[in-house]
Amino acid sequence: MSSAGEAMSAAREIRTAVIVNGVRHDLTVPVSELLIDCLRDRLGLLGVKKSCDVQVCGACTVLLDGRPVSACTLPAFETRGKELRTIEGLADGDMLHPVQEAFVEHGALQCGFCTPGMILATVALLEENPSPTEDEVKHYMRGNICRCTGYKRILEAILAAGRRLAGAPR
Amino acid sequence: MLRPFELYEPSSVAEASELLARHGDAARLYAGGTELLLAMKEGLIHYDYLVNVKTIPGLTGVRFDADGTLRIGAATPHRAVERDPRVRERFPVIARAERDVANVRVREVGTLGGNLCFAEPHSDPGTLLQIFDAAARIERKGGTREIPVGALFVGPFETCLGPDEILTEVAIPPLPARGAAAYRKFGFLERPSVGVAVAVVLDDGHVADVRIAVGCIGPVPRRMPDAEAVLRGRAIEETHAVLSEAGRLAARAADAVSDLHGSADYKQHLVGVLLRRGFEEALTALAVRERP
Numbered sequence: 001m002s003s004a005g006e007a008m009s010a011a012r013e014i015r016t017a018v019i020v021n022g023v024r025h026d027l028t029v030p031v032s033e034l035l036i037d038c039l040r041d042r043l044g045l046l047g048v049k050k051s052c053d054v055q056v057c058g059a060c061t062v063l064l065d066g067r068p069v070s071a072c073t074l075p076a077f078e079t080r081g082k083e084l085r086t087i088e089g090l091a092d093g094d095m096l097h098p099v100q101e102a103f104v105e106h107g108a109l110q111c112g113f114c115t116p117g118m119i120l121a122t123v124a125l126l127e128e129n130p131s132p133t134e135d136e137v138k139h140y141m142r143g144n145i146c147r148c149t150g151y152k153r154i155l156e157a158i159l160a161a162g163r164r165l166a167g168a169p170r
Numbered sequence: 171m172l173r174p175f176e177l178y179e180p181s182s183v184a185e186a187s188e189l190l191a192r193h194g195d196a197a198r199l200y201a202g203g204t205e206l207l208l209a210m211k212e213g214l215i216h217y218d219y220l221v222n223v224k225t226i227p228g229l230t231g232v233r234f235d236a237d238g239t240l241r242i243g244a245a246t247p248h249r250a251v252e253r254d255p256r257v258r259e260r261f262p263v264i265a266r267a268e269r270d271v272a273n274v275r276v277r278e279v280g281t282l283g284g285n286l287c288f289a290e291p292h293s294d295p296g297t298l299l300q301i302f303d304a305a306a307r308i309e310r311k312g313g314t315r316e317i318p319v320g321a322l323f324v325g326p327f328e329t330c331l332g333p334d335e336i337l338t339e340v341a342i343p344p345l346p347a348r349g350a351a352a353y354r355k356f357g358f359l360e361r362p363s364v365g366v367a368v369a370v371v372l373d374d375g376h377v378a379d380v381r382i383a384v385g386c387i388g389p390v391p392r393r394m395p396d397a398e399a400v401l402r403g404r405a406i407e408e409t410h411a412v413l414s415e416a417g418r419l420a421a422r423a424a425d426a427v428s429d430l431h432g433s434a435d436y437k438q439h440l441v442g443v444l445l446r447r448g449f450e451e452a453l454t455a456l457a458v459r460e461r462p
Contacts, residue, residue: 008185010176010219031177031220054208055276056360067249070275073207077177121274143273 014077020045021089029076035069036060038076039086047087047116058144061117062086068124087116090123099123102161103154110148118144122158130166134159172207173216179225183336187311189221191334199223199336201245204272204280205288229283229338232257238344240264244283244337249274251282260344263351267298272360283337286319289390291326292361292431297385298353299340300393301369307339316341320383323390348372349379350459352451354444355386362386363431366420366444370452377404382416382445387437388425396423397445406453413449417442 016027020043029038039045039062048071051059055070062071063085064078090097096104099122109115118141125132125140132140137158146154178197180186190197200206200220209215223229229245232254240261242251251257252268271277271285271294285295286306299319306319308331319340322329331337345351349371357363365386371379380401385391397420400412421438428434 008178008180008189010178012174012176014177030174032172032174034172037171053211055204056273058273058275061275067278068275069279073203073211074279075172075203075207124274139269140274143275 014080016077016080018079018081019083021085027076031075031077033076034072035062035074035076035079036071039071045086045088049113049116051113052145056143056145057114058117058121059114061120061144063120063124066124066127068121085120085123087120090119097123098164099126099158099161102157102164106153106157106160108149108153108157114144114146114148118146118154122161125158126162126165130162132159132162137162172210173213175210175217176219178219178221180221180223181225181227183226183229183309183338184311186221186223186226186336187309187334189219190336191311193219194333197221199287201284202247202280203284204276205284205290223283223336234260240342240344242282242340242342244286244339245281246283247279247281248272248277248285252277261302261342263353264298264302264342267294267353270294270355282340286322286340287329287331287337289323289325289327289329290361291389291391292357292363292386293391294353294355294362294365294385296320296323297365297383297391298351298367299342300383300391301351301367301381302342302345303381304340304342306337307341308335309338310335320391320393323392326389345369346371346379348456348460350452350455352448352455354448354451356440356444357386357431359431361431364437364440364444365391366441366448368445368448368452370449370456372406372456375406377401377406377409380449382420384420384424384441386431387434387441388427392424394420394423396420401449409449409453413446414442416449417445420445 013028039048049059051057053072055073060071061068065082099119121144178189197219198217201223223245229243231243233241248268248271258265304319305316308315324330351369353367355362355365367383369381380398382394382397397416400416421441426434426437
């Protein structure tokens with residue numbers, strides 16, 4: 001802590017150590033750099049999508065310490081010391097994550113643009129609430145918008161993934 | 171894309187206050203950024219310096235006084251309030267209203283204090299907190315003051331905070347033992363068109379106290395004393411008949427504006443509907459609680 005009279009200095013860049021999909025990255029980012037640009041342009045993670053750019057649609061959802069955040073409006077430095085998961089980090093080699101499997105089995109996607117965000121939001125929901133009711137799913141997913149499917153299959157996929165994860169031995 | 175700026179990360183409120191005093195209009199406090207960064211991305215506003223308040227210890231978290239007063243640090247995210255088991259038990263209306271702010275990503279990052287200080291009229295907490303007679307703790311280097319939450323709001327996107335002042339905490343006293351509250355909102359866009367908060371305190375079959383606040387429809391959320399007066403002191407059976415009058419008075423006093431969220435007439439109509447539903451919800455909650 002700086003003492004009275006000693007001028008604090010402002011930072012243009014911040015050194016950020018962040019675990020992305022299990023791999024540690026040491027980055028130096030301008031404080032005004034947004035997470036979505038950092039992920040797409042520096043790390044080549046193109047699964048995070050920019051759509052509404054105002055935290056309404058959910059296409060840029062990523063998980064920061066397991067919590068869903070909008071990469072479009074979060075400065076990249078806010079990831080320092082934390083763990084970040086993107087859609088690229090879910091599958092284990094050729095083995096899809098159970099939520100991804102459920103989306104495929106239920107045909108819960110069409111154009112696919114919202115799908116990474118939908119799946120990551122579902123992962124966060126099920127980690128927090130392993131057996132959500134239909135109403136709880138609808139409430140949690142309210143901020144993830146799909147303009148193709150009409151949501152019915154997405155809802156079915158999420159409930160099925162929940163049942164599968166809840167029943168699977170840990 | 172954000173126009174470049176520089177970031178301060180102070181470790182005390184006094185330090186943050188000093189930075190605001192030093193840089194004036196070139197600096198702005200930054201917490202969740204869920205509203206500030208949107209406006210900056212759009213190029214509507216720009217600051218050369220942001221001052222991150224999340225690095226200040228003590229500004230985040232929820233605690234209770236011995237008398238039951240709920241104290242929420244200004245940098246506490248909505249989600250932490252929504253999920254706190256003690257808030258859910260003792261202030262269920264606040265937990266539910268926080269659960270319905272925006273979407274889960276905004277609530278994970280956006281803070282209660284940031285929401286209040288941004289003073290966006292189409293918001294929930296500024297309305298709801300007023301029926302609890304909540305107080306805002308405002309600090310600057312060398313001084314502290316407490317004001318009613320309602321007094322924060324001067325106009326759309328404008329608060330009474332001085333250039334070097336920082337909202338640090340909101341203190342929410344519990345309702346009396348025989349009191350219950352409700353918050354009703356309606357909208358068809360991302361943000362609500364109208365929000366109505368009601369608290370009812372009963373005594374011996376009468377409305378001992380009633381508090382009504384209306385938000386979103388005008389420039390600032392505010393209490394509605396004329397509408398409250400119509401209901402206060404009434405026998406419970408009488409309230410049904412006078413609720414329409416209370417709704418009309420509240421709607422008239424709320425300075426409704428016509429905008430994308432609806433015409434002024436439409437919003438005034440909604441005030442009456444939501445007030446009736448909220449009042450009846452509070453009465454029902456009390457009846458259930460007091461059922462033998």
